[in-house]
Amino acid sequence: MKSSLLYLLHLSDPTLPIGGFSHSYGLETYTQKEIVKTVESVQNFLTEILTHSILPNEASFISLVYDACELNDWDKISELDCLCNASKLPKEIRTASQKLGIRLMKIFNPFIETELTQQLLLKLKNKSIDGHYCVLYAIYAHELKIKKQDALEGFFYNTAIGYITNAVKLIPLSQDSGQIILFKLLPVLEKLTEKALQPNLDLLGMSSTAFDIRAMEHENLYSRLYMS
Helix, strand or coil, rough: CCCHHHHHHCCCCCCCCCHHHHHHCHHHHHHHCCCCHHHHHHHHHHHHHHHHHHHHHHHHHHHHHHHHHHHHHHHHHHHHHHHHHHHHHCCHHHHHHHHHHHHHHHHHHHHHHEEEEHHHHHHHHCCCCCCCCHHHHHHHHCCCCCCCCHHHHHHHHHHHHHHHHHHHHHHCCCCHHHHHHHHHHHHHHHHHHHHHHCCHHCCCCCHHHHHHHHHHHHHCCCCCCCCC
């Protein structure tokens, strides 16, 4: 087993203690409104959110930031981080992305001492970048010598299993149902990874209106289990 695979497993581990389990990223609103309430509706929701929100946003930013790391182009990385910040319209989603990015940095930066990670630490300290999770994920994947395709697959898997875990709790569903949904999604994750390798720049930061509205509504739910 190559060390890069072990690093990928660590970096994309859904149980990594960065607080991702505290966020539903709008799913809690969908379940409370009974829009997502069955195995079939969870699978449809995930296919749509991964295809029309995660692909043109987080996954595309990972791909582009990874390429910028290859050139040590900090101007491009900073620009992409700024675009990422602007593309996250719901406040809770934007704040969650920044918090998860900072927590990821606190875990990995002390153990990855490269020129790029030291520059990252400096820029976060002087607040010249926001430090969104997908941006930092790409930087650490590059510095750990994880192939871009593998890093993207790991990210899509991490995102999918996070949503599924939350759906199992919120609806609720059985654990077996969650695993069945994940298994059926694997071909979708593979196809989306291929698209993210060369992202469509015209779609970068594309807004999914319904998702953004549900994420904004989450702030005012009567009761909440999740922070977003």
